[in-house]
Amino acid sequence: MVFKRMLRAFGVGGPTVDTVLSNASTRPGLTLAGQVDITGGDHEVEIDQITVALVTRVEMETDDEEYDGTVEFHRVPVCGELRLAAGQQLSLPFEIDVPWETPVTDMYGQRLPGMTMGLRTKIWVRGAIDPGDLDDVHVYPLPVQERILEAFAALGLPFTGADLEHGQLAGLPQTMPFYQEIEYASAPQYPGVSQVELTFVADPHGVTVVLEFDKKAGLFTPGHDAYGHYRVEHTAAESIDWIALVDSWLRQSLEQRHALLGGYGGGHGGHHGGHEDGGSGMGGVLAGAAGGALAGFAAGMVAEEVFDVIGGDDEEDEPEEEESEE
Known part of the structure; x- marks a missing residue:
């Protein structure tokens, strides 16, 4: 699910952002490609950088308790400093390598119960970070x-x-x-x-x-x-x-x-x-x-409490690209 969000870091009248994945399905060792579409608001703003990162939910243990925490495990830059004029539209392409150790989240078009995976877009502005966008990702097995x-x-x-x-x-x-x-x-x-x-x-x-x-x-x-x-x-x-x-x-x-x-x-x-x-x-x-x-x-499927802003469980196409074998 692709959706548009106003950047909170800029307040009312600030720019909006969409992150659009070419294919939300991939495999370890392949890539995820897409673009970040930004539309300027009613005034000019300066952005330090934009990044995209893979995030997932990991069980962690402390001395007193066990809990699930969201972990960002691979991040790449989309762009560096830029000035976005009022009403200006930019489309910034990106490609992120999927690490070989990325966990499997899907098989036969269905999510494995217990697994979550997303691509988080962050907009870095002076003195603030806006989480921007978070899109569901499907990782199929090798x-x-x-x-x-x-x-x-x-x-x-x-x-x-x-x-x-x-x-x-x-x-x-x-x-x-x-x-x-x-x-x-x-x-x-x-x-x-x-x-x-x-x-x-x-x-x-x-x-x-x-x-x-x-x-x-x-x-x-x-x-x-x-x-x-x-x-x-x-x-x-x-x-x-x-x-x-x-x-x-x-x-x-x-x-x-x-x-x-x-x-x-x-x-x-x-x-x-x-x-x-x-x-x-x-x-x-x-x-x-x-x-x-x-x-x-x-x-084994049960109702999963996943990332609040990840979209529904729409079935995704499996990755089209074949893995290169060495």
Whole structure:
């Protein structure tokens, strides 16, 4: 939804601003392009700079409580100093790179419950900052991420939600101050596991997959968390039997149970793009998985309290540009 807003920093009679995105849908590693349209008010004003930034909602913990905070994680300038005459109209184009670690917010045209993402326009004037405009953004998964999400659905793990956690994952080349957790309940073929949390850390070459398993407490064993991390290259998206691979990741966690009870805390050996298990016949299976994942996301959908000024949940076109693979 595109809307026009009078800049509060200038008061009544000041300029108005529209931020118009060419396509509000994107993927990690791609871009968002658009323009900031400004129309002068009834008097001349001076602007120091205009910026656009990606913002999202992150769960943060303090000593006393846990709360959701809005975090700006990537900002670029649109223009520097300019003088806007009364009634003058300017259209300022911009392009913002979407960081590789940007969390996934949408799949199959639907928002993942718990996820929010927006592009905030700020107008910097002498002695004041006006937030300007805030537009909804849709981040779709990379091909490798999408195949893994489809495999979780095909294996029967029910999707339960997603959120962003403030902090760093130990031992990984993470650049963001937060990470995404996509949460699933377990399935009958994985006894002893009550919950699986999936995290992606992407870069230009591939995706590191982090799995956290919440182990059920037994009569003679305490409950605990276990971790595994794996590496898959972008070029492997169409060449791997993803259902078999994800199943092997989950089963490895069960095989390591006794070691984990002794304080296991490291990752398993990495899986790379050279995984030899072929993908014959996977097209139909993954198509079914896609439907299953969509049903899972829809079933988990609840009313979300998102940014007050983000528009409605109008369905957006998926990004048209294909990712470049190195």
